[in-house]
Amino acid sequence: MTEEKWEPKVVAFVCNWCTYTGADLAGTSRLKYPANMKMIRVMCSGGIDPVFIIKAFERGADGVLISGCHPGDCHYNAGNFHARRRWTMFHQLLEYLGIDKNRLQFSWVSASEGKKFVDVVSKVVNDVRELGPFKGYKELNSEFTAVVNGLKQEVNKAEAVNG
Amino acid sequence: MKIGVFICHCGENIGRTVDCPRVSKAAEWFPGVVHSVDYKYMCSDPGQNMIKDAIREKGLDAIVVGSCSPHMHEKTFRKAALDAGINPFLCEMANLREHVSWVHDDIEEATQKAIDLTRMAVEKVKRNQPLATIKVPVTKRTLVIGGGIAGIQAALDVANAGYEVVLVEKEPSIGGHMSQLSETFPTLDCSQCILTPRMVEVYQHPKIKLMTYSEVEKVEGFIGNFHVTIRQKARHIDASKCTGCGLCITKCPIRKKAFNSFEEGMAYRPAVYVPFPQAVPNIPVIDETVCTYYKNGKCGVCVKVCGREAIMFDQQDKLVTEEIGAIIMATGYKLYDISKKPDDSFIKGYGEYGYGKYKDVIDGLQFERIASASGPTSGEFKRPSDGKEPKKVVFIQCVGSRDDSKGFSYCSKICCMYTAKHAMLYKHKVHDGEAYVFYMDIRSGGKMYEEFVRRAIEEDGVKYVRGRVSKVYEQNGKYIVKGEDTIAGMPVEIEADMVVLATAMIAQENASTLAQTVGIPYDKYGFFNEAHPKLRPIESTTGGIFLAGACQSPKDIPESVAMASAAAAKTMVLFGSDMLEREPVVARVNELLCGGCFYCRKVCPYSAIEVREIKDRNGVVIKEVAYVNDGLCQGCGTCTATCPSKSVELMGFTNEQIFAQIAAL
Amino acid sequence: MENNLKAGYFPGCSQTGTAREYDLSLRSVAEKLGTELTDVDDWNCCGATSAHVTNHTLANALAMRNIVQAEKQGLTEMVAPCAACYNRLIVSQHETQIHPELKKEIEAILDSKIENPVQVMNIVELFTKIGADKVKQAVVKDLKELNAACYYGCLLLRPSDITHFDDAEQPTSMEELIKLTGAKPVEWNFKVECCGAAHSIARKDIVVDLSKKILDDAVAHGANVMVVACPMCHTNLDMRQKAIKKEYPEHKEIPVLYLTELIGLALGMDEKELGINLHTVKFELKKETA
Missing domain, CATH: 3.40.50.960 (Lumazine/riboflavin synthase)
Incomplete structure (x- = not known):
């Protein structure tokens, strides 16, 4: 990891039907947002396990975004209601885990809200940038980081050779 | 790899x-x-x-x-x-x-x-696993619930395509609300004349099994494979013997004990009755609640006059099961009875309009019966209280619709049109009469609809007043309608002889109970939910269950019919193949890990999780585990996040796969 | 008597002025029914004056001060016989409950926390609380000669989302109460119509017409007495009848009683005890013949 110039790393868990499609719309509308965020698609926000989030922080994320369909519009009728309840609970536990509450954000972005998606991503990235790098797990995790770094170096080397 | x-x-x-x-x-x-x-x-x-x-x-x-x-x-x-x-x-x-x-x-x-x-x-x-498309067989029979115009149309379309249909109607006759209407907008053609042939066609169709006076009691299974239990209520008439001669009806001595619901309570019917003369099937029903025989075992006039020995006082309800592949919901609507204050806390009733208190304050369907040639007044305009011809009629629109504070937030959609029709019908028969319409906005979107309303105003001289009515009260034999003309900015008072309220169209009685029985979602008003408001308006979110007509939201006849035909087409799409294929994105339970807490059952929006017993070699139950029914599971994965032992996984989106993605960041 | 009700009493300005007889009759009736009324200490204006249209904070602060006073006395229930007081108190309670900012502001003004435990009752609710059985048992005189038109006016029922009291368009609770006395409630049209009290000083002409309409309809439906539960209603319907008579000489007078007065009569008290003699339109029960 190149620590000289730190860039926030944000992971988004998004549902297939609303937010993923909303992000597609942001693309087809050629809207711009920071490249710091990478998305992991699940079928429904109701299927996002809190463990995923902790795992993401553990694996070097500085912030996490959860986004699904608006309450009442869930493709699966009620999945996002379960999600909402789960996140209300989980959010309270974050500080206990030593994670700033602002590093985990929730939003509802429908398939027609490309602009909102851009706003949400920009906000999360900005917030996380202000909070600075998340170090909590990194120190515990040096072994894993070493592996990833090794891997990256290999890739870079390969690029240098081939490029 | x-x-x-x-x-x-x-x-x-x-x-x-x-x-x-x-x-x-x-x-x-x-x-x-x-x-x-x-x-x-x-x-x-x-x-x-x-x-x-x-x-x-x-x-x-x-x-x-x-x-x-x-x-x-x-x-x-x-x-x-x-x-x-x-x-x-x-x-x-x-x-x-x-x-x-x-x-x-x-x-x-x-x-x-x-x-x-x-x-x-x-x-x-x-970490992806090879998955096989899930295949389930299809029973090519359709159940249509509701025998109004939507149900009739859907049943005929499916049956004409060569598939069997079971049509279930809770009333003794099919026909629904359309059979009560006098004339229809915007052409003013007679409702009965266009509907009755369809009803007869249903009755005679070899592919349609008609079950009137019946209700769906239980629905099990899933798309392509429903097992439906239907309760056939006891008619107390042997349908196989009855010829529909009607002698029992004319001779029944109980004449004034029960209101005729087809005439919207403006007439009586005997204890043995058919709802209306053109009923299909033309087989009467004995009403236990008023029949003397059920009170004291006497009378039995109908038994004496029936030449076919068709009266069966001891007939019992019968439960029938049917194997069904697709279900079309066509349960229709009812009118908001504003005289009563429903239990639902958000509806508060409209006591101030005097409905239920004054006989001449009636609702739209009652007006239809008064205007109908087959109605209690034979189509002459006579008001219910004294049978006099009303010379001034006030129509009030949006009673209960578009009213957040006392009624329903939605627009009932058809009232602008039928009120214009009512006013027109009245003016056509009572030339010196005056008709006033209180409205909020005129919503007349539809082919020839706006022209129709203009005709009522311009050719027939119906007076439209934009504003709400605050109160209707009786004074010196007149009904004083107090309202506001918001264009003139003045309060208005009209002395009317009769007041017609365009009450809101609301979900059918027990619609939410039926929705739960069948397993489809409904909105807060009790209307059934479509799978997607724009692109899947015919399907419910449950596979194999389709919606037709006003059970989904207020609708007029052409819309209901269009939706019914669309629902019929959807069932035929389903019947196009012998086996159903679907994406294998479903949840799977690891039975070794599952602890049987069944939290997954509580959160599953589709009731797709069943209980499976694990037995040892002696057949003794060791434990109960969750089991996912592929036919019902839609693959949201809510169960996977809920499961405390992580024993349920969503195929294609397993925890392992997602962790791998996270690790690769 | 066991289970006697104890309740706070917020008299409000009318009870000490134009509606003295309302105060008098309420206190006598309550005593007779074994209900202990405790006056709110150092009560002040409820805010129904110009305050509620000119200064929102002031109006709510005035009302809430009374609630807080009652709270300090340990009262959990409080009757506000004047419909306007009732309305102001209950609306202010509602406002402070739904607007935390306003609540904070008022708490600062009052220098006291608002816990809002006091349940404010109108006069009809007080009798419901006392209990129909108890009232019925205490009735010694059958008022069958009275055909009463119950008039609710505007403030008792509205806004219905806040008052949660009876049907705002077709109320029946007062009718149910007076039936206990043997009096016959009449069905009539203008139970909740506006009497014009808001205009009683500036536009007497409007008030005369509105009040006349109400009185006429009651008479037309066979009433020989009107029953009210609000000092403003009483002022407009009783005191105003002279002015109505001036404008419309054919006007037929009809006596207007407070609900407490009517119940008082049934409990055996005489007109003077209840202050009925103070009314503009005179009223007396028929003298017993037997």
Whole structure:
């Protein structure tokens, strides 16, 4: 990891039907947002396990975004209601885990809200940038980081050779 | 595992901001990747052939395509994988267009993100399992619930396509509300004249099993395979013997004990009755609650007059089960009875309009019966209280509709039109009469609809007053309608002889109970929910259950009929193949891990989780575990996040796959 | 008597002025029914004056001060016989409950926390609380000679989302109460119509017409007495009849009683005890013949 110039790393868990499609719309509308965020698609926000989030922080994320369909519009009728309840609970536990509450954000972005998606991503990235790098797990995790770094170096080397 | 990576330039779309050759070069170094290329158009024929050839030549086990959104071309590339002989679910996509090239400007940043996304997809695909499309057999029979115009149309369409239909109607006759109407807008043709032939057609159709005076009691199973239990209420008449001569009806001595609901309570009916003369089937029903025989065992006049010995006082309700592949809900609507204050706390009633207190304050359906040639006044305009011809009639629109504070927020949609029709019908018969309409807005969208309203105003001289009515009260034999003319900005008072309220169309009695029985969602008003408000308005969110007519939201006749035909077409789509295929994105339970807490059952929106008993070799139950019914599961994965032992997984999105993606960040 | 009700009493300005007889009759009736009324200490204006249209904070602060006073006395229930007081108190309670900012502001003004435990009752609710059985048992005189038109006016019922009291368009609770005395409630049209009290000073002409309409309809439906539960209603319907008579000489007078007065009569008290002699339109029960 190149620590000289730190860039926030944000992971988004998004549902297939609303937010993923909303992000597609942001693309087809050629809207711009920071490249710091990478998305992991699940079928429904109701299927996002809190463990995923902790795992993401553990694996070097500085912030996490959860986004699904608006309450009442869930493709699966009620999945996002379960999600909402789960996140209300989980959010309270974050500080206990030593994670700033602002590093985990929730939003509802429908398939027609490309602009909102851009706003949400920009906000999360900005917030996380202000909070600075998340170090909590990194120190515990040096072994894993070493592996990833090794891997990256290999890739870079390969690029240098081939490029 | 040998993985192939295919990076698409999408012409210039991806290539402009993502250095595609660099991405494909980088991917070569990902563990497991044995082949990595980039190409101008991966989705084109040559592009797809490139993928197929690589799979065959290099013996690839799985592929990753870095191109557009999976919503765009996932099917295309999965098909290509299948053609080349690998399981289509071993194909993953990295979204390099919508999520990278189109949203980022910086080539370095975009390329780096593209590499990351590709790596995530590679890590995921390594853990993908070959999945088989789920196949379930289809019973090619349709159940239509509700015998109004929507149900009739749907049943006829499906039956005419050659499939069997079971049509269930809770009343003794089919026909629904349409059979009560006098004339229909915007053509003013007689409702009965166009409806009755359809009713007879249903009755005579060899493919339609008509079950009137019956209600659906239980629905089990899933798309293509429903087991439905129907309660046939006891008519106390042997339908196989009855010829419909009607002698029992004319001779029944109980004449004034029960209100005639077909006439909206404005007439009486005997204890043995058919709802209306054109009823289909023309077989009477004995009303136990008023019949003397059920009170004291005496009378029995009907038994004496019936030449066919068809009266069966001791007949019992019968439960019938039917095997069904598709269900069409066509349960219709009812009118909001504003005289009563319903239990629902958000509806508060309209006591101030005096409905239920003054006989001459009536609702739209009562007006239809007064206007109908077959109605209690034989189509002459006579008001219910004293039978006099009303010389001034006030129509009030939006009673209970579009009223957040006392009624329902929604627009009942048909009232603007039928009120114009009512006023017109009245003016056509009572030339010196005056008709006033209080309205909020006139909503007359529809072919020839606006013209129709203009005709009422311009040709028939109906007076439209924009404003709400605050109160209707009786004074010196007149009904004083106090309201506001918001255009003139003045309060108005009209002394009317009769007041007609366009009350809100609301969900049918017990609609929510039926929805729960059948297993479909409904909104807060009790109207059934469609799967998608725009693109799937006919389907419910439950597979194999379709919606027709006003059970979904207020609708007029042409809309209901169109929806019914659409629902019929949807069932035929379902019946087009013998086996149903569906994506294998369903949840699976690891029975070894499952502790049987059944939290998953509580959160499953589709009731797809069942209990399975695990037995030892002696047949003794060791434990109960969750079991996912493939036919019902829609693959949301809510159960997976809820499961405390992580024993349930969503195929294609397993925890392992997602953790791999996270790890590859 | 066991289970006697104890409740706070917020008299408000009318009870000490134009509606003295309302105060008098309420206190006598309550005593007779074994209900202990405790006056709110150092009560002040409820805010129904110009305050509620000119200064929102002031109006709510005035009302809430009374609630807080009652709270300090340990009262959990409080009757506000004047419909306007009732309305102001209950609306202010509602406002402070739904607007935390306003609550804070008022708490600062009052220098006291608002816990809002006091349940404010109108006069009809007080009798419901006392209990129909208890009232019925205490009735010693059958008022069958009275055909009463119950008039609710505007403030007792509205806004219905806040008052949660009876049907705002077709109320029946007062009718149910007076039936206990043997009096016959008449069905009539203008139970909740506006009497014009808001205009009683500036536009007497409007009030005369509105009040006349109400009185006429009651008479037309066979009423020989009107029953009200609000000092403003009483002022407009009783005191105004002279002005109505001036404008419309054919006007037929009809006596207007407070609900407490009517119940008082049934409990055996005489007109003077209840202050009925103070009314503009005179009223007396028929003298017993037997």
